[in-house]
Amino acid sequence: MTTHRAFRWPSLLTESGRGIAFGGDYNPDQWPEETLDEDIRLMGEAGVNVVSLAIFSWDKIEPVEGAFTFEWLDHVIDRLGRAGIAVDLASATAAAPLWLYESHPEVLPVDRYGHTVNAGSRQSWQPTSPVFKEYALRLCRRLAEHYKDNPYVTAWHMGNEYGWNNRYDYSDNALAAFRTWCEAKYGTIDALNEAWGTAFWSQHVNSFDEVLLPRHMGGDAMVNPSQQLDYERFGNDMLLDFYKAERDAIEQICPDKPFTTNFMVSTDQCVMNYAKWADEVDFVSNDHYFHEGESHLDELACSDALMDSLALGKPWYVMEHSTSAVQWKPLNTRKRAGELMRDSLAHVAMGADAICFFQWRQSKSGAEAFHSAMLPHAGADSKVFRGVCELGKALKTLSDAGLQGTELERAGTAILFSAESEWATRSETLPSMKLNHWHDVRDWYRGFLDAGLRADVVPLAYDWTGYKTIVLPTVLSLSDEDVLRIADFAKAGGTVIVGYAAGLIDEHFHIGLGGYPGAGNGLLRDMLGIRSEEFNILGEEAEGEPSEISLSNGLTTRLWQNDVTSVAADTTVLASYAGESAADWELERTPAITSRPYGNGTAIYVGCDLNRHDIAQLLKALGSRWQELSAQPTESGQTPTYPTTDPRILHTIRRSADGSTRFDFYLNRSNQPVAVNGIEGEPIIAYRCEADTTGYTLNRNAILIAKASC
Ligand code: GLA
Ligand code: GLA
Secondary structure, rough: OOOOOOOOOOOOOOOOOOOOOEEEEEEEEEHOOOHHHHHHHHHHHHHOOOOEEEOHHHHHHOOOOOEEHHHHHHHHHHHHOOOOEEEEEEEOOOOHHHHHHOOOHOOOOOOOOOOOOOOOOOOOOOOOOOHHHHHHHHHHHHHHHHHHOOOOOEEEEOOOOOOOOHHHHHHHOHHHHHHHHHHHHHHHHHHHHHHHHHOOOOOOOHHHHHHHOOOOOOOOOOOOHHHHHHHHHHHHHHHHHHHHHHHHHHHOOOOOOEEEEEOOOOOOEEOHHHHHHHHHHOOOOOOOOOOOOOOOOHHHHHHHHHHHHOOOOOEEEEEEOOOOOOOOOOOOOOOOOOOHHHHHEEEEHEEEEEEEEEEOOOOOOOOOOOOOOOOOOOOOOOHHHHHEEEEHHHHHHHHHHOOOOOOOOOOOOOOOOOOOHHHHHHOOOOOOOOOOHHHHHHHHHHHHHHOOOOOOEEEOOOOOOOEEEEEOOOOEEEEEHHHHHHHHHHOOOOOOEEOOOOOOOOOOOOOOOOOOOOOOOHHHHHHHEEEEEEEEOOOOOOOOOOOOOOOOOOOOOOOOOEEEEEEOOOOOOEEEEOOOHHHHOOOOOOOOEEEEEEHHHHHHEOOEEEOHHHHHHHHHHHHOHHHHHHOOOOOOOOOOOOOOOOOOEEEEEEEEOOOOOOEEEEEOOOOOOOEEEOOOEEEEEEEEEEEEOEEEEEEEEEEEEEEEEE
16 A cells, blocks of 8 residues: 655664664854854764754855855764764755845745735745746755765755745745645546535636636635645645655765655654655654643654554654753743653664754754753753763663664554644534644544553554554545444454544545445444434533543543434444533433444444543443453464553563564653563663562653564
8 A cells, every 4th residue: 555665774884884873953154163062072072973054054155046065064974983983864955045045036835815925934935836846846956966876875855844934825836836736636627526525615617727726715714724724735735746856856976875854743743744755765763852741742752653654564764752851832941850761762662773962062042042952052061961961871772772764563453643633633614613633643542551451552544554453533524435444453353443434535535425424435434333413512612511421331522422323233332421511412311432333343432522531431441351452463473462551651662683683662651750661571771760678660751672582
């Protein structure tokens, strides 16, 4: 189902080329020349072995149109390389120089109101601008020619966070490209009219020349959701095409070095459909910024679980995270003692083989001066820099122990994620504007952890047939083909858990008829053995009305209940709505959670939203079967030790390809000390842990890593 480019991982400048990569974005061009000496000395002290260079340096490389100056960059790369620090070299196209905007203002994006975006920031260019592409590709080719044989450049870092600032462009170039994209997708205008449901509001399109972008349409500006979803896909595809053009321009000249670009996978955003992007890089990399508050570690693990799937189980790269606070949120909390190390090693526990930060040296000026870095304003005599050095040592220990290249062991459950459903849940035309697919994925992920289980997060489009259980939390959009795959999975013996707002629409944002959930021409509904007719939507806004409803098993729902009006004879009702609020909303005794045998498997329906605590309760109530469901024999035939029984511990395992070595990672999810006994193998890192006769006590933000031969 997936056609990834072959996995290629960048070498380090160590003798073997191997080891966990450690470093960050490096912007020496923003500092006086003398700083370089100190940087290289301190990088050595910290154990830095890679930097990402020249990400925003286009104006230094091509200060005036057509005049390229590589001397400064040659010098920096040479100094770094001789100090044993590899370079992940940027294509440098993420921020264009001002001269380009002076001569070609037509490359600037246009917002949905028709205003041209101004120059002066990052990604201020239209992905569909032929003029911009010409300049960008020329720069790519010049860089490739100049650095193709440089032994210190070991990877290409294409662009930077594609789409961060130019995800939505409503320019005339975009319009023309959208028309072409629609024609390629639909072939005939009738097919587009059908897909977009244009019979509504006089929107019939006579030819592809009449296709419009979903620009602002005035006060009653509800966009046709089918058109909007295609526009989301189109924007993703245009940026991906742009990336590919840049990559190909370099690859033609320099085919030997691996390519990546930093994704933005984090459960508060879904800029791109990275299930597609992962096909086009040689190794996947991510920028992840921690979420403040109690979800900190869980959120990180959930985002990383998706990264691990995008990497098809191969190691992946943390291209950016922060040593402490960022500066771009309304409120920027710093990291507590231990969190710098813990977060970094948590990424490793989730499959990362490279731990990098934004950025090496904290800026003195500019928009990001208050963003933490590896070397802070306070200088080397600082908690943060000492923490960075300590991390460098820990990563060296893991490198020496042979961790690099081991793969994260899969869980038995896949929670399915779909970027398209995430985009669809953002539509303003749904029964509730509070729907959020990604957040529901995160809640289910945390619910599994709270139940002492671990799940993976897998793109819907990928192959999840090897799992025992799949969960579809608010996978709003399911095509007929998706539903067939799901039903086949259940028939073959799998367990399918379908959430309250899954399968309401197809890939064109058309409602499946005949009762909810109607996806797959009713197949999803039939598989579950339920049918509902209306949604019961709750919220504080409905003043004086009950805003939560109890279930007969003690759980609570607060957002959305499906009014299930019929169940098949062989469907078991596991819980129904109960109590006063249920009676008030005329839902008393209405089935809320059901289970039905389907083929050799089971189809479970969760017809209302639940918070993560209640999800954990539900999972536990489903019984000891979960022990069995979530354990999956490894390829080498051993039965893994999942699930961990103590929900306060996040336990992951990385194994060598030949199965001879395993690394067990134990992270404390709670704020209190937790005891871990009976670990396998020899501890190689016991950070913020205390050993006693039976095992270890893991303090807050602790991590214990043990190595065992199998
Ligand atoms: C208005 C419009 C209708 C419809 C309804 C929906 O009254 O005239 O076309 O959009 O709102 O409530
Ligand atoms: C992004 C960018 C970096 C920097 C960081 C700040 O990830 O790629 O250049 O702006 O955000 O957190």
